[in-house]
Amino acid sequence: MLMKTKITWIVIFLIGTLVGKGQNYTPVETKTEFKALLKSASAKMSTITADFDQIKFLSFMEEEIKSSGTFYFLKPNKVRWEYLHPSAYYLILNENKIITFMNGKKSIIDASKNKTFSEINKIMLGSINGEIANHPDFESKLFEDATSFRLNLKPKSKALRDVMNEIIIWFDKKDMSVSQIKMMEASGDYSFITLKNKRLNEVFSNGLFTD
């Protein structure tokens, strides 16, 4: 058990070193070019379809829970996370609504009625469409390497800091699409999402975001 714990922490340390910090990332002093590239790419993109892998790290249990599925984004503010493994369920962000389907039950939450969850909704959407780079409630630092930008965001307000310590978003330089998102919670947990096999501007039904 002790050995397992040690191995877990070594793995976490290595992931943190190789992914979290990034060996070749250098600071970018001005974000003007980055924002211009993001805006230009956003203008050309209407949808994103991708496969995703998610690691949910539970600090308290020293465990990683892995899941995967298909991701859909419809500009400007509709997202569907279709979890396929280890079990099938979905989470939809549709404007101010959070819709989930678990255990045969559909849940619809009006995020606009709760400030904290409204902010979480905005953060998740903003992380995907890149608008979070302009979010006034976050302090941001930009880094880059040969193939990607990395944006580190820390919340300024107490309400957000109660939920989240930091968000790190990786953008692929070739099309400025989001390739990875790491959301570090105030509790010490984090979610690390990798988007792969991305397809831009594929046509899909609006119904994906309603049921």
Add this chain to the structure above:
Amino acid sequence: MVSSLISVFLFSCGVSKPLPEHHVTYDEISKKDFIDEKNNLNVVQVYNSNLQFQEKEYNGKLYLKRTGKEGYKLAYTTDSDFKLFAFEITDSSINWEYCFTKLNNKIIKNILERDFRSLLVLLPLDGPALVSREESPHGIIGSEKLKIYAYWTDNTRKDIYKSMMVTHRETLVIVHYLNFQNGNPQRIKLVDYKSNLAMTLIKVN
């Protein structure tokens, strides 16, 4: 959502139903009677959670890990995986690791402690220490100390059964454990009569 959850926990302090009459005696049964050897107690068990309260539905996730003979680590998250609370619990102690600020008050924490302790005591990860032969064919297990008893509707034990949690002569919650695999319930249905709350847990991993 958080405000609704707070309401849920606060409303569970309402009026209770009387305890059904019953009389039980106990004797020891073998742990092997109950546990599948394939069950890995140290693996995190993940359940998708659906909570119904006052005709509204909330989804979330429950993460559960055995830490010792009588201990569990438990974390409950929102549907988008943000942790609401986490603690380590035994039949006599609780150690809070985290509680979301808007849930972090004594009343809510006491209710969470009572309800999850009762639920976990009934989880057959360690097997029952006590069983009644009097009400055969319905098996009964439980903890005399905690006043928590479980009633099977099916004496085969591996199949569908339901259980009842009783505290201080009041029926607070009825828990149904359904569809066992490798010693773990694949579905749990919890009904809280005080607050008219129902929670369904379906095992993910």
